[in-house]
Amino acid sequence: MAVTGIILVLFLILHMLGNLKIFTGETSFDHYAHWLREIGTPLLPSTWYLWIQRTVLVVAVLAHITSATVLAMRARAARPVPYAHRKKIHVNYAARTMRWGGVIILLFVIYHILDLTTGHLNPQGDPANPYGNVVADFAPERWYVTLFYVLAVVTIGFHLRHGAFSAFRSLGQQTPQGERRARTAALVFAVVLTAGYLVVPFAVLTGLVA
Amino acid sequence: MNLTLRIWRQKGPEDKGQMVTYQVPDVSPDMSFLEMLDVLNERLILEGEEPVAFDHDCREGICGMCSLMINGEAHGPQRGTTACQLHMRQFSDGDTIDIEPWRARAFPVVKDLVVNRSAFDKIIEAGGYITAPTGSAPEAHSAPVAKANADAAFESAACIGCGACVAACPNGSGMLFTAAKITQLSLLPQGQPERYTRVIGMVDAHDEAGFGGCTNIGECAAACPKGIPLNTIGRLNRDFLKATTKRAGTPGS
Numbered sequence A: 001m002a003v004t005g006i007i008l009v010l011f012l013i014l015h016m017l018g019n020l021k022i023f024t025g026e027t028s029f030d031h032y033a034h035w036l037r038e039i040g041t042p043l044l045p046s047t048w049y050l051w052i053q054r055t056v057l058v059v060a061v062l063a064h065i066t067s068a069t070v071l072a073m074r075a076r077a078a079r080p081v082p083y084a085h086r087k088k089i090h091v092n093y094a095a096r097t098m099r100w101g102g103v104i105i106l107l108f109v110i111y112h113i114l115d116l117t118t119g120h121l122n123p124q125g126d127p128a129n130p131y132g133n134v135v136a137d138f139a140p141e142r143w144y145v146t147l148f149y150v151l152a153v154v155t156i157g158f159h160l161r162h163g164a165f166s167a168f169r170s171l172g173q174q175t176p177q178g179e180r181r182a183r184t185a186a187l188v189f190a191v192v193l194t195a196g197y198l199v200v201p202f203a204v205l206t207g208l209v210a
Numbered sequence B: 001m002n003l004t005l006r007i008w009r010q011k012g013p014e015d016k017g018q019m020v021t022y023q024v025p026d027v028s029p030d031m032s033f034l035e036m037l038d039v040l041n042e043r044l045i046l047e048g049e050e051p052v053a054f055d056h057d058c059r060e061g062i063c064g065m066c067s068l069m070i071n072g073e074a075h076g077p078q079r080g081t082t083a084c085q086l087h088m089r090q091f092s093d094g095d096t097i098d099i100e101p102w103r104a105r106a107f108p109v110v111k112d113l114v115v116n117r118s119a120f121d122k123i124i125e126a127g128g129y130i131t132a133p134t135g136s137a138p139e140a141h142s143a144p145v146a147k148a149n150a151d152a153a154f155e156s157a158a159c160i161g162c163g164a165c166v167a168a169c170p171n172g173s174g175m176l177f178t179a180a181k182i183t184q185l186s187l188l189p190q191g192q193p194e195r196y197t198r199v200i201g202m203v204d205a206h207d208e209a210g211f212g213g214c215t216n217i218g219e220c221a222a223a224c225p226k227g228i229p230l231n232t233i234g235r236l237n238r239d240f241l242k243a244t245t246k247r248a249g250t251p252g253s
Helices: A002-024 A026-036 A048-078 A098-117 A130-137 A140-170 A176-205 B033-046 B118-127 B147-157 B164-168 B175-186 B195-208 B219-223 B231-245
Strands: B003-009 B018-024 B096-100 B109-111
Touching (some): A002 A026, A002 A048, A098 A140, A130 A176, A140 A176, A140 B231, B147 B175, B147 B231, B175 B219, B175 B231
Parallel strands (some): B003 B096
């Protein structure tokens, strides 16, 4: 979980930084999107780097889901008779929503790829003009799309809040002081990433990016 | 005070079991929780009914026998306290209290509130021995131990093996127990020779017994009557990662 999670988190950071390029203007953003297809040239043919990265990400996602499924099935098998009365002492919303949160995130990622990568669900869907696709996507009259994005990104934020701490712990974080630091770092990271992702649809919604 | 108890009654391992309601009047707030159950049992015996079976031994919070899920909380509402040290003053007149056994596949119910915790013994057995000379007491300063390590090892050694961590864990994982039993040795010089074979053996025994996997939620440490901290599991994880990179057999053999 930790290792595949870290690969996905590294991608999330790069993806957020790329998204924020939308504030540098249409030409710059479209040029960036085009450049993504040319990374590694002339050593690699065009779009090869992108496909290598996509392969790594798909493998990481599948391994992440597999580990999560194994853990969920073990947990279910470990308590065949449920409690009649159950109380949570340690309130940890993020940790307790990892499994269903993960399912929501997966559905969102599928929608997101069909929307802004392949363009099938995008009102504009022009591969040469990603800036225009984003602006059309988060237009005020398509508020339900923006709402879905916001909910999904917040879910990712919760997933990261527990996931980042849990990765530190799984990889051997072992002191009480380190635990406090790891929890703080995970919280700050989750908030920054959530804000970084949400700022783009809200910028389109408010007309800052048009 | 007058209480309504809803207690899990199960005649034997094969019985299906159900929650049964009992009224217990005139409970003194100074009684311990187990004394309150004793009062109920004496009445049940007088009435010719089968008394409620529950585990108990020292009744001073150090043997780890008591194992009651009280109102959905392992060992009841008071933190850092075993069920035997819980007093009725924690409850109010007219309360309904649900009492259930630990629920885990690795802890099958023997009868009523008694569960078989020999899965924990299997984990301890898998840990094996330490190669420290026994016999006369060694010179106290011959094996120096850093204060921080001694304190952390002592913290782990406080584990009484009651199983509250498993009972409280949403995953049914026994990782806090396993981690405590591993780190009480791995932090001390006497525990070093078998340090890495021990962690592999105990984690394997833990998984084999049918406990769930740890997802770092933290319910176990909150429920632990001995206050074993959650970071103990981090120490186990680090030892486990190191152990998987070592390919040698038992050191010293």
